[in-house]
Amino acid sequence: MAAAGRPALARALLQQCVSARLQVKPPEHDSEAEWVEIQRGLVIYICFFKGADEDIVPKIGDVLIIPQATLGGKPKGRKMQYHANIEKEKGLELYSQFVTLCEKELAGNARCMEAGVLVKHGTYGNRQVLKLDTNGPYTHLIEF
Amino acid sequence: MAAAGRPALARALLQQCVSARLQVKPPEHDSEAEWVEIQRGLVIYICFFKGADEDIVPKIGDVLIIPQATLGGKPKGRKMQYHANIEKEKGLELYSQFVTLCEKELAGNARCMEAGVLVKHGTYGNRQVLKLDTNGPYTHLIEF
Numbered sequence: 001m002a003a004a005g006r007p008a009l010a011r012a013l014l015q016q017c018v019s020a021r022l023q024v025k026p027p028e029h030d031s032e033a034e035w036v037e038i039q040r041g042l043v044i045y046i047c048f049f050k051g052a053d054e055d056i057v058p059k060i061g062d063v064l065i066i067p068q069a070t071l072g073g074k075p076k077g078r079k080m081q082y083h084a085n086i087e088k089e090k091g092l093e094l095y096s097q098f099v100t101l102c103e104k105e106l107a108g109n110a111r112c113m114e115a116g117v118l119v120k121h122g123t124y125g126n127r128q129v130l131k132l133d134t135n136g137p138y139t140h141l142i143e144f
Numbered sequence: 145m146a147a148a149g150r151p152a153l154a155r156a157l158l159q160q161c162v163s164a165r166l167q168v169k170p171p172e173h174d175s176e177a178e179w180v181e182i183q184r185g186l187v188i189y190i191c192f193f194k195g196a197d198e199d200i201v202p203k204i205g206d207v208l209i210i211p212q213a214t215l216g217g218k219p220k221g222r223k224m225q226y227h228a229n230i231e232k233e234k235g236l237e238l239y240s241q242f243v244t245l246c247e248k249e250l251a252g253n254a255r256c257m258e259a260g261v262l263v264k265h266g267t268y269g270n271r272q273v274l275k276l277d278t279n280g281p282y283t284h285l286i287e288f
Contacts, residue, residue, distance in 0.1 A: 013157070013283060045283055070282045080284060132276040138214045139157060139189050140224060141285065 007084070008143035010094075011071050013045040015132070015139050020064045022122050023129035033129075036120035038062035043132065044102075047071035048086040048094045063102055065121035066128065067095050092124045151228070152287035154238075155215050157189040159276070159283050164208045166266050167273035177273075180264035182206035187276065188246075191215035192230040192238050207246055209265035210272065211239050236268045 020043050025034035041062025047069055069091070073080035086094065099121045106112045106119055122128050164187050169178035185206025191213055213235070217224035230238065243265045250256045250263055266272050 011285070013285075045281070066281065068281065068283050070280075070284055073284055075286055128280060130276070130278045130281045132274070132278075134274045134276075136214075136272060137189070137210065137212065137274045139212050140214055140217055141155070141157075142219055 007049065007051070009049050009051055010144040011047045011049070012142045012144070013068070013071060013139065014142065015043045015045075016061075016134060016136055017041060017043050017064070018133040018135050020133065021131045022064060022066060022120070024121075024123045024126060026127055026129075036064065036122070038064045038118055038120050041118075045071055046095065046098060048091050049084050050086050062118045063106070063120070065099055065102060065119065066130065067091075067122055067124045067126075088125060095124045151193065151195070153193050153195055154288040155191045155193070156286045156288070157212070157215060157283065158286065159187045159189075160205075160278060160280055161185060161187050161208070162277040162279050164277065165275045166208060166210060166264070168267045168270060170271055170273075180208065180266070182208045182262055182264050185262075189215055190239065190242060192235050193228050194230050206262045207250070207264070209243055209246060209263070210274065211235075211266055211268045211270075232269060239268045 017038070017040070019037065019039050020041070021035050021037045023033050023035050025031075027033040039062055041064065043064045043066060045066045045068035047067075049072060069082065069085055070080070072085040073082050074084065075081075085091070099119070102121075103119045106117050109117075161182070161184070163181065163183050164185070165179050165181045167177050167179050169175075171177040183206055185208065187208045187210060189210045189212035191211075193216060213226065213229055214224070216229040217226050218228065219225075229235070243263070246265075247263045250261050253261075
């Protein structure tokens, strides 16, 4: 599904939602868990592969961006392998760029600003907890 | 990701969950909505492509199977196209077989039976509503 003739550089999974809530910091003995939350909008699970170095930006509604390295797995026997996934540091860098681009794209769109569209995002490399309410689901898979 | 040398015949998306609840029949003026629900387990979104005619079966935990034709889409400009998706009737047939195989696989596994593992599933071609609680998410993509 990626551009013909080369392996995919990124894989994104899109799921519309009525509301979604993602834990971005687990509870600790001296602090409560932190969550980000969106209402009607789009959840984007994103994973980068080795060789990725730039990317494009999706649109529409509130947006919750979730780093999701497991999406890059390949079944091998009864296990999943992640040999094609990008190195952690580069992945964090691309993920941050992707979040920033989404934020800029929405901030630059007058109708999104009028509607008060929000971009929220998970923390790269962090333990996460997701609660999702859909009136679908409608799940789309896109590779770049 | 599918077997080398041929296009994928089926695409499955797997998401672990703490609980999941899927509406399988919308409310009508004389009846309430019907839901299926699982606790800790696995949500499988499944989509068949043209040419599919048999399949294999995943495992583990409660299982919620969701027909998800949107997974077969291919981006074309700003829209998704579904030209590769299997025809509705054949899709329904394969979906039913897949559900039956999952049920049989679990029923044939002594440890699953002891643990009271459940298979629940959505209705093919139906309007759905999904509520999902994860302690991840951990999303895996598999093609056959």
